Amino acid sequence: MALIEFQQVEKIYRTQTGRSGAAVRDFTLSLDKEEFFCLLGPSGCGKTTVLAMLAGFEAPTDGEILLDGKRVEGPSRDRGVVFQGDDSLYPWLSAIDNIEFGLRLRGMPRPERRARAMEYLELVGLRGQQAKYPPELSGGMKQRIQIARALANEPKMLLMDEPFGALDAQTRGIMQSELRRIWQKTGSSVFFITHDIDEAITLGTRVGIMTAGPGGTLKELITIEIEGERSRADPAYVRYYAAIQEAIREEVEKAARQADGEAA
Amino acid sequence: MSIERTHDVTRPGAVPAAGRRKPGEITRRIRETLPFLLSFAALFVIWHLVSVFIVSSVLFPTPAAVFRKAYELIANGTLINHATASLWRIALGFALGSLMGIPIGLIIGSFSLARKLIEPWTEFLRFIPAVAMITIAVIWFGIGEGSKIFLIIYTTIFIVILNTAAGVASIAPNKIRAARALGASDLQVFFYVALPATVPFILTGMRLAMANSFTTIVAAELISANAGLGVMLWTGRLFMLIEEIFVALVTLGLLGFAADRLFRMGIYRFARRYAPVA
Numbered sequence: 106m107a108l109i110e111f112q113q114v115e116k117i118y119r120t121q122t123g124r125s126g127a128a129v130r131d132f133t134l135s136l137d138k139e140e141f142f143c144l145l146g147p148s149g150c151g152k153t154t155v156l157a158m159l160a161g162f163e164a165p166t167d168g169e170i171l172l173d174g175k176r177v178e179g180p181s182r183d184r185g186v187v188f189q190g191d192d193s194l195y196p197w198l199s200a201i202d203n204i205e206f207g208l209r210l211r212g213m214p215r216p217e218r219r220a221r222a223m224e225y226l227e228l229v230g231l232r233g234q235q236a237k238y239p240p241e242l243s244g245g246m247k248q249r250i251q252i253a254r255a256l257a258n259e260p261k262m263l264l265m266d267e268p269f270g271a272l273d274a275q276t277r278g279i280m281q282s283e284l285r286r287i288w289q290k291t292g293s294s295v296f297f298i299t300h301d302i303d304e305a306i307t308l309g310t311r312v313g314i315m316t317a318g319p320g321g322t323l324k325e326l327i328t329i330e331i332e333g334e335r336s337r338a339d340p341a342y343v344r345y346y347a348a349i350q351e352a353i354r355e356e357v358e359k360a361a362r363q364a365d366g367e368a369a
Numbered sequence: 370m371s372i373e374r375t376h377d378v379t380r381p382g383a384v385p386a387a388g389r390r391k392p393g394e395i396t397r398r399i400r401e402t403l404p405f406l407l408s409f410a411a412l413f414v415i416w417h418l419v420s421v422f423i424v425s426s427v428l429f430p431t432p433a434a435v436f437r438k439a440y441e442l443i444a445n446g447t448l449i450n451h452a453t454a455s456l457w458r459i460a461l462g463f464a465l466g467s468l469m470g471i472p473i474g475l476i477i478g479s480f481s482l483a484r485k486l487i488e489p490w491t492e493f494l495r496f497i498p499a500v501a502m503i504t505i506a507v508i509w510f511g512i513g514e515g516s517k518i519f520l521i522i523y524t525t526i527f528i529v530i531l532n533t534a535a536g537v538a539s540i541a542p543n544k545i546r547a548a549r550a551l552g553a554s555d556l557q558v559f560f561y562v563a564l565p566a567t568v569p570f571i572l573t574g575m576r577l578a579m580a581n582s583f584t585t586i587v588a589a590e591l592i593s594a595n596a597g598l599g600v601m602l603w604t605g606r607l608f609m610l611i612e613e614i615f616v617a618l619v620t621l622g623l624l625g626f627a628a629d630r631l632f633r634m635g636i637y638r639f640a641r642r643y644a645p646v647a
Contacts, residue, residue, distance in 0.1 A: 160546070160550055161549075161550075162546055162549070179549075180546070180549040180550045181550075181552060182550065182551055182552030184550060185550060185551070186546065186547060186550040188543045188546075188547065190543065192541035192543050192544065193541070193543035193544055193546065193547035194547075195544065195562070195565070195566075197565045197566075197568070206548070206551055206561075207551035207552055209561075210548075210551060210552050210553050210554075210557055210561070211552060254547075254551070255550075255551075258551050258552070264550075
């Protein structure tokens with residue numbers, strides 16, 4: 106059985122002027138355990154809405170999302186979330202206390218949760234930084250804390266909403282290979298949102314491309330079959346890149362034409 | 370393709386000015402507080418110059434005369450008596466006002482129905498200055514401590530409510546979402562996320578309320594009281610005791626300054642993580 110199933114999921118927002126618009130429509134997808142799924146699409150296509158519904162922050166207006174065959178109703182600790190910005194960290198807690206947060210919520214005894222949090226601190230490569238507070242950490246370190254915080258809670262899957270989007274190119278590259286290493290080591294299931302084709306090919310076992318918004322849906326699914334480390338010099342990588350870029354370009358152009366049509 | 374090495378990183382001694390001694394801790398402290406102290410001293414120097422050379426009137430005593438008077442009033446216990454009367458009222462009213470204002474602010478900020486129900490009251494009452502309430506306070510609670518405490522509570526509570534509610538409203542939604550995805554219940558979100566995230570706003574509100582309390586207490590004591598710095602000002606006016614008036618004014622300035630410093634020190638010591646800017 107699949108870990109996650111989206112069944113014809115649709116989300117319609119009502120705007121303040123009373124007009125309603127679809128953010129996502131007819132979205133069907135199933136994800137397996139230990140898959141690293143990257144959802145790729147132009148901005149405004151509704152990919153963040155898909156993640157918000159999977160996390161349970163927002164309810165679909167139609168269709169349903171199943172986790173292990175059970176309907177998703179609201180957020181819960183079997184879906185850990187890593188956000189793009191650092192505003193989800195708690196600046197009044199030290200790095201290690203941030204990582205422990207979920208464990209504290211369920212009343213795990215202090216020595217036990219401290220030990221587990223230290224393991225994950227080490228896993229994300231932040232050994233020795235446990236006493237620092239978020240404002241004292243760099244952007245990349247803060248994202249590492251977010252990842253450790255989500256993983257320490259041992260969720261069934263990890264949802265990541267452009268987690269490296271705000272980082273500089275150097276740090277982003279490092280974080281991508283770190284995340285791949287962590288994923289390989291922990292065998293987690295990941296649902297990863299990005300608009301960066303390289304990021305999707307570097308990280309994903311499968312890449313889903315969305316159509317242009319508003320009211321985006323899944324257009325294409327590509328399985329990335331490259332063994333081991335992924336290198337941009339690899340001819341297979343180049344082929345995947347070209348194929349994905351072509352699919353995205355059509356959507357971006359479509360979006361641009363729509364915008365022109367509305368402006369005219 | 371050729372890659373050229375532009376900098377020999379292995380050369381020893383490349384670190385510039387290594388080993389230069391940092392100035393000692395004491396020197397650093399002095400250097401930091403010196404401008405502050407100088408500015409304070411300058412205040413009295415200018416005051417002295419103005420009262421001796423420019424105004425030169427019995428109505429504007431020199432700082433030396435004022436300090437002499439202050440010493441006299443401290444020695445016979447009058448100043449301490451008045452100052453503690455005022456401070457005690459401020460402390461009690463401020464503490465009670467904050468204790469009532471914080472929960473109300475949290476409720477207003479957390480529930481939109483509560484906001485709609487309570488806000489008309491707070492938005493109406495906070496525009497009636499505490500000073501305008503003095504007469505009614507005296508009629509209701511008498512000329513004793515009751516009316517003063519009431520007025521300080523009144524002047525404190527709305528500013529604390531307003532800041533607390535604004536603090537709750539400005540919590541980043543991702544902080545709450547993250548907690549929910551980690552398994553937090555409503556109650557846990559409130560105590561582990563909303564409350565600590567609001568602390569800086571609460572403290573700011575309290576600091577502003579503290580300043581207001583000083584204004585209000587003087588006004589209240591001017592109208593009716595047996596002791597207090599306001600009383601000192603009033604009797605000073607009745608009997609033309611210019612120097613006593615100045616002693617009361619300087620005392621108010623110093624006490625207010627000290628109270629604010631203490632508050633900031635408290636924040637720095639106990640709540641630094643919550644309020645990195647304070």
